[in-house]
Every structure is written in C-alpha cells, then in structure tokens.
Amino acid sequence: MVRIQQLKLPISHTVEQLEQKIAKTLGVKPASIQGYKIRRQSIDARKKGSVCYVYAVDVEVKNEAQILKKGKRADVSLANDAVYQFPAGGEQILPHRPVVVGSGPAGLFCAYLLAGHGYAPIILERGKRMEERVKDVGQFWADNKLNPESNIQFGEGGAGAFSDGKLNTLVKDVKGRSQAVLDIFIRHGAPEEIGYQSKPHIGTDLLRGVVTDMRRQIEAWGGRFLFGARMDGMEFKLGKLAGLRYTREGEPCFMDAEAAALAIGHSARDTFGMLHGLGFAMEAKPFAVGLRVEHPQPMINESQYGPEFAGKLPAAPYKLTAKLKNGRGVYSFCMCPGGYVVNAASEPGRIAVNGMSYSSRDGANANSAIIVTVTPEDFGVPGPLGGMEFQRNLEGLAYRIGSGKVPQQLFGDFEAGKVSSGYGNFPSAIKGQNGFGPMHTLFPKELSDSFCQGMHEFSKKIPGFNRPDAILSGVESRTSSPIRIPRNAQFESSKAGVYPCGEGAGYAGGILSAAMDGIKVAEAIAGKYRRPV
Numbered sequence: 001m002v003r004i005q006q007l008k009l010p011i012s013h014t015v016e017q018l019e020q021k022i023a024k025t026l027g028v029k030p031a032s033i034q035g036y037k038i039r040r041q042s043i044d045a046r047k048k049g050s051v052c053y054v055y056a057v058d059v060e061v062k063n064e065a066q067i068l069k070k071g072k073r074a075d076v077s078l079a080n081d082a083v084y085q086f087p088a089g090g091e092q093i094l095p096h097r098p099v100v101v102g103s104g105p106a107g108l109f110c111a112y113l114l115a116g117h118g119y120a121p122i123i124l125e126r127g128k129r130m131e132e133r134v135k136d137v138g139q140f141w142a143d144n145k146l147n148p149e150s151n152i153q154f155g156e157g158g159a160g161a162f163s164d165g166k167l168n169t170l171v172k173d174v175k176g177r178s179q180a181v182l183d184i185f186i187r188h189g190a191p192e193e194i195g196y197q198s199k200p201h202i203g204t205d206l207l208r209g210v211v212t213d214m215r216r217q218i219e220a221w222g223g224r225f226l227f228g229a230r231m232d233g234m235e236f237k238l239g240k241l242a243g244l245r246y247t248r249e250g251e252p253c254f255m256d257a258e259a260a261a262l263a264i265g266h267s268a269r270d271t272f273g274m275l276h277g278l279g280f281a282m283e284a285k286p287f288a289v290g291l292r293v294e295h296p297q298p299m300i301n302e303s304q305y306g307p308e309f310a311g312k313l314p315a316a317p318y319k320l321t322a323k324l325k326n327g328r329g330v331y332s333f334c335m336c337p338g339g340y341v342v343n344a345a346s347e348p349g350r351i352a353v354n355g356m357s358y359s360s361r362d363g364a365n366a367n368s369a370i371i372v373t374v375t376p377e378d379f380g381v382p383g384p385l386g387g388m389e390f391q392r393n394l395e396g397l398a399y400r401i402g403s404g405k406v407p408q409q410l411f412g413d414f415e416a417g418k419v420s421s422g423y424g425n426f427p428s429a430i431k432g433q434n435g436f437g438p439m440h441t442l443f444p445k446e447l448s449d450s451f452c453q454g455m456h457e458f459s460k461k462i463p464g465f466n467r468p469d470a471i472l473s474g475v476e477s478r479t480s481s482p483i484r485i486p487r488n489a490q491f492e493s494s495k496a497g498v499y500p501c502g503e504g505a506g507y508a509g510g511i512l513s514a515a516m517d518g519i520k521v522a523e524a525i526a527g528k529y530r531r532p533v
Helices: 015-026 064-071 105-116 130-143 177-187 204-220 269-277 297-305 386-401 411-416 445-458 511-528
Strands: 002-010 033-044 052-061 076-078 099-101 122-125 224-227 229-237 240-248 251-256 260-262 287-296 321-323 329-336 340-343 353-356 365-374 406-410 434-436 471-476 498-500
Touching: 002 015, 002 064, 015 033, 015 052, 064 076, 099 105, 105 122, 105 177, 105 204, 105 260, 105 511, 122 229, 130 204, 130 340, 177 511, 204 224, 229 251, 229 269, 260 511, 269 386, 287 297, 287 329, 287 353, 287 386, 287 445, 297 365, 321 445, 329 353, 329 445, 340 365, 353 365, 353 471, 365 445, 365 471, 386 406, 386 471, 406 411, 411 445, 411 471, 498 511
Parallel strands: 099 122, 099 260, 122 224, 260 498, 406 434
Antiparallel strands: 002 052, 002 076, 033 052, 229 240, 240 251, 287 365, 287 471, 321 329, 329 365, 340 353, 406 471
C-alpha cells in the first residue's frame, strides 16, 4: 500500500474529488487505483478564511514500486504500520481463572484480550450492568438520591461510559495497541470514522451499547461477569496472591486466584484504603482540580473556525494551556463540544462534576474543566492517601456550598466574590439538580487566583472565554488518580500476582490510554501463564 499524506480538500468536497486528488497526487489514472482507505482525517483551521480537511490515505495501486521510485515525494511513501500481535502463552500453570477487578476501559479490554485467547477471566464489578446503571444515574439526576454503588463512577463501562467518549491519547504506541482498541470498538458497534479521525469520539449514547456488546462477546468466549461484587480484601500465601474476598448481594464471598488485574478506577477510595492497609506500595501523585466552565457552542465554533465555516462543521473542540508565574499550570481538560455538565458524585455528602456529550454533540453549550495543578505539598495530609483526602475535602465543601446540589456561579461573580442570582445571556446545560452558591470560597486563594488568571489567558486565544456570564460548576476533582501503585517490569505490584492497571493505578488518563494499559496487563498475564487446554 502507498500512503499519501497532507491531501487537502475544501470543507464541501465530494468523494469523487477525494479520489481525483489521490490519482493526481500519484500521477496515475483513476482506473489504476484498486482501492484506498482513509487513515487520518483532520480539520486545518489555522487560517480562518481557508479552513479545509486534511487526509492521509493508504492506496492500493498497480505498479506500486514504480510509482514510489518515480514520484520521490515527501508526502508519498510506503505504508508500514505496526500490526498488533497478542503474545504467545507462557509456561507457568495457572490453577485458577485470572480475575479482573473493575470493568471500566482498562478492565474491560484486559478481560476482552484474555477471554479472546482462552483464559476465561472472571470480572468483579462493584456496580451494576449497563442497562440498570443507566436507570440509576438518570434517577439520581432527577431526585438527587445517590446510590453509592451504582453511579457515574461505578458500574459497567466505568466513568468513561458517561463522558464524551474521546479516544485520543499522547501515549507513544509502537505495537499497534491504540489501533487495536479502535478496531475492537468498531467491531462492537462504534462508528467506523473513529478509526481515522484525528480527534475521535464515540459519545456516551453509542459507547454504552459498545460496552454491552463487548461484555456479551467476553461471556461468549467463556468469561464471567459478577456485578454487584465489591472487592473487600486479598489473601496471600508465601508472598503471592492466593485469593480475593468480596461482597455480593450483602454476602461475604471468597475466590481462589493467583493472578488479578486491578482496574479499580480513580474513585474507588475505599479500595485504595484497603490496599494501603494490606501494605501495598503506593505513592501520592500530582493531579489537578478546578471547575467545569460552560460557553455557548456557537461562540466556540466561530472562534475556532471563523464566521464563514462556523455553521458548516461539527461542534468545535479546543485545547488550552497556560504556565503561570507562580509555577502553577492551568489547562482545559475533558472538553465536551455540544455537551452537558453532569453530577458525577459517588460518595454521600460530596459533589463532583464531569462533562458528557452524546454522539451528535448537538447540545447548546460547550463545556470543559479548567483546572489547576496541585502537588502533594498542597494536600495537607501526609502519605499516599493525601491527594484522595484533598479531593474528599473539596467535594464535601462543594456539597455544603450547593446545599446538596451542584453549586454554580457566573465567572464575573466568582471574581467579585458574590453569589450569582441568575444566568446571563445563556442557560446552563446540566444533568442533575443545581443551585447558585459561593464557589469563590471553595479553593485556597492561590488556586482561585490561578483559575482566574487562566481564564483571562485563555481569552487571548478564544475571545470571550473570560466573559462574565461564563457558567462555572464545581467541583472538578476527579481529573486523574491522586495515587500511583508502582509496578515492576512484569506489571506486578509490590504484592506478587496483583497487576495494577488503568487510570486508578496512575497509568492512564482517558479511555484510550486506559484500554491500552489494560491490554498491556493482559499481555503480561498471558506471557507468564500457559493457556488453558
């Protein structure tokens, strides 16, 4: 296959125009092209008056070698992508089925790869299956009565099932794992476009169906899901994992196990406490906290694309960063074009927010977390669980500020230190009960000042970003895990047989990177243990 890079076409181009451009670039007649596949599609909006699509395309063509030799163009080369290969099985005998704790992206893909290669894993998930979980979350948004075991954080699909479903990552990938993740998603119902879009996303509505279909495939391969099964403890013999204790339907249970993937997510605070009590090596790590900020989506579209193209392209995303003089970093996180702010609480008496978009991204507002970096020096509590307690304290204060509802405030009022009395020129797009409160009292002064500085810095890139009626919702505290569970070259923790993975263990920062990390752990388990006969 011949790969062509940097094929630029107008926003309103047709398929025929793309094919003509391919033939012209290769210097061949269209009849010589036997087929082609889009490898990458992006929007180039650097020049607002000439926004265009940019493609990378793999082309099957006659006389491939001759064309490559003849052309000698920098944008034409031989396609040579890594093809993902799962490792051959190891030599050690695994007496009992491997266990995967958690069914978010890391756990789901770990289980999928193990099941697909004959290891028949058992998946422990403290929350409910998708169909029931969606009902519980919807009910919570309506009546504000939290189910601590079935919410946006806990349940099949993990927190990513109620998000924008973004599938981009900065993780370097030379083994084809990222493409393998996208291919598996597509196989189970995701749109084919995610395989080539530069900023792919599925959307919460489609992602839920994809996750459910993956579960059914895992079960068809011999895997077993135990929902409503919260891991409470572990047993060790001779320094190695021997079994897991868990509670299911109120009953204490035990399961023999020599290999367990720990994909618990970043919100399983009781589990972190249990692991710490068992003596697992753990470290507090830096993360970031802030507020979710809403703007009208048309404003973002016009800024990103220009007025000529603002209504002709999909809802525009943005990515913003600033380094402040005080050493803090401020940046946008989990940006949701045409999305909603959601109450993402998982503990009684605490409030946390997140962002969510449907596949169409046709909501009225854009929202993003605008967050400020924090380090263990900010936590006020020593030890590996200090960041977790820092989060809890912020979430408890947010709950009190909002009288049990998601607290909101307009940016101008946040700066002025007064409670908002109503929305400005646009209303909030939010899922869950909400009310105005004194959010300017939420953070220490340095963090609040840093947030405001970031908002003003970002207005230099997106005019109006610091508009007084920008809507703030809080608190955005679950940006990443506050903890890292160290692992060795074989992906095992300080306790042999336990394999930490994904976002909760501190090794991922989104759906795609978590899924890739789950695959790495599946490879590690399979590389050590013989496949069942």
